[in-house]
Amino acid sequence: MNRIAEKFKTLKEAGRKGLVGYLTAGDPDLAQSEKNIRTILEHGVDILELGVPFSDPTADGPVIQEAAQRALRAGMTLRATIELAARVRADFDAPIVLFGYANPFYRYGYKKLCADSAKAGIDGMLVVDMPFEESAELQSEMTKHDLHMIQLIAPTTAKERAKLILKDARGFVYYVMVTGVTGERGSVASDVAGHVKDLRECTDLPIAAGFGVSDGRQAREAAGGADAVVVGSALVKAAREGRLAELVDDLRSGL
Numbered sequence: 001m002n003r004i005a006e007k008f009k010t011l012k013e014a015g016r017k018g019l020v021g022y023l024t025a026g027d028p029d030l031a032q033s034e035k036n037i038r039t040i041l042e043h044g045v046d047i048l049e050l051g052v053p054f055s056d057p058t059a060d061g062p063v064i065q066e067a068a069q070r071a072l073r074a075g076m077t078l079r080a081t082i083e084l085a086a087r088v089r090a091d092f093d094a095p096i097v098l099f100g101y102a103n104p105f106y107r108y109g110y111k112k113l114c115a116d117s118a119k120a121g122i123d124g125m126l127v128v129d130m131p132f133e134e135s136a137e138l139q140s141e142m143t144k145h146d147l148h149m150i151q152l153i154a155p156t157t158a159k160e161r162a163k164l165i166l167k168d169a170r171g172f173v174y175y176v177m178v179t180g181v182t183g184e185r186g187s188v189a190s191d192v193a194g195h196v197k198d199l200r201e202c203t204d205l206p207i208a209a210g211f212g213v214s215d216g217r218q219a220r221e222a223a224g225g226a227d228a229v230v231v232g233s234a235l236v237k238a239a240r241e242g243r244l245a246e247l248v249d250d251l252r253s254g255l
Helices: 003-014 030-042 062-073 078-089 102-108 110-120 136-144 159-166 192-200 216-222 233-241 244-254
Strands: 018-024 047-051 096-100 124-127 151-153 173-176 207-210 228-231
Touching: 003 018, 018 030, 018 062, 018 207, 018 233, 018 244, 030 047, 030 078, 030 244, 047 062, 047 078, 062 233, 078 096, 078 102, 078 110, 096 102, 102 110, 102 124, 110 136, 124 136, 151 159, 159 192, 173 192, 192 207, 216 228, 216 244, 228 233, 233 244
Parallel strands: 018 047, 018 228, 047 096, 096 124, 151 173, 173 207, 207 228
Antiparallel strands: none
């Protein structure tokens, strides 16, 4: 069984919500990045979203854009990101999802990307800017290696389209709580529970809600109807400020 499916099975049996944590690989450099990743896993992040730095991260706000630029200046690459995942995998059982954009994945080559990722112990991928209609080639290679492509659903996604996208989806559903880019927000959208309820009619997969969660209180609100919460920008910012462990502990307590 893929580690993502196993993790959500374990969470359900334990009656608790999952915490999905994002960090940009190589930010601010490779050594510190690996320390930060180990910190969040040691403090209770259930699933790691490992961001591949990219020069044009169109779905991300300023905090993650700046993290990507720092990582790129430090020489981080997709290959180095996969190698980083392999080192983390040697010490942790948590699922690892490679979070990135289509261009670097295409340049690397889908066949090689999936083979190398599976060998490194990566469990899935989230390709932010890849339309569902253009994902078949990558999905085919992923299936050969039991890698799960995580699908994103927005508040503006019509139910019929959500059903189409999620028909053969695997892993979990990433519900984007707001329209716009990633980043901390002052409050959680009030319609999250309703949208998650609608998504339950489209899929049996676990649903993780993300975009905008910045502390334990917001994590608790976002997780009300969902199975997990995704936190990214707040973790990247906390890493810069030396309070990463403190934030993960707060998020974990909120859940």
